Amino acid sequence: MSEAEATPIEGGRVARNRRRRSEAFLSAGLRIVTEEGVDALTMSRLANELDTAVGSVYRYYASKDELVAAIQANAIDKLHRSHDRSVEPVAAAVAEQLGDPGEPPELVRLVALGRWFCAAAEAYPEEIRLLNMVSARRTSAMLPETAAGLLPPTMALVAAVAATIGAATEADQLRPGNGLARAILWLTAFGGVFVADDLAQHVPDVLGGGRLVRQLNTDLMVGWGADPDAVARIDTAIDALPGSPPLVR
16 A cells, blocks of 8 residues: 555544544543533643643643633534434424324424433433533633634524424414524523432422423423423323434434
8 A cells, every 4th residue: 555545544543533532531521510610620630530641631722711612512512413313303203103183293393302401411411511501601701712612502502492492483383482582591491400400309309300301391382382282292292202213312
């Protein structure tokens, strides 16, 4: 094999190794931030966690602010990709199970979206916790480059949620309202309930097991004008799915 032929293979392997290394930094950093807070994350702490030299961290991220921005953007992007993989197959499976005429497809997708978010709390607990931290953090307190790096993935996820809400509104399944505002309200409200679940051992009859977040999911949709009986039927159909497709991927 000539040197020219070998170069792309080597370059591909190097790029894959770099991505794996970067993912390891982001995963360990996410765990530290969500368990102990942003202040607990330092470049040396991250290096110790992965048993590597601190210089290795700096080769990937020039500063802590750059590292934190990358952790936040990566976590939110992971949630967005899960949303894109999960919601539509569940909505399609529910529509097939309900049969014709079934329920309005826009409302089915809306309920499936809410159930995806409930399930994501178990599948992606650190990412969900970080989303809540980001939504509660004032952008004005961030460095401009941190805010600039975080805004696109956050708004992409919000826009995906807003599009589903908007479609249900246009189909007269919800009362008229601002889809973007409702999406932000939905995401931030979910985040608060997920945090409250940490108190489940003290209030076991109310918190824990995702019960409160499912109640919030229903209450918000019904409060926006969705037919409560239709929402209940769709919820029941989702519960009856055999596990394929899963609620979250």
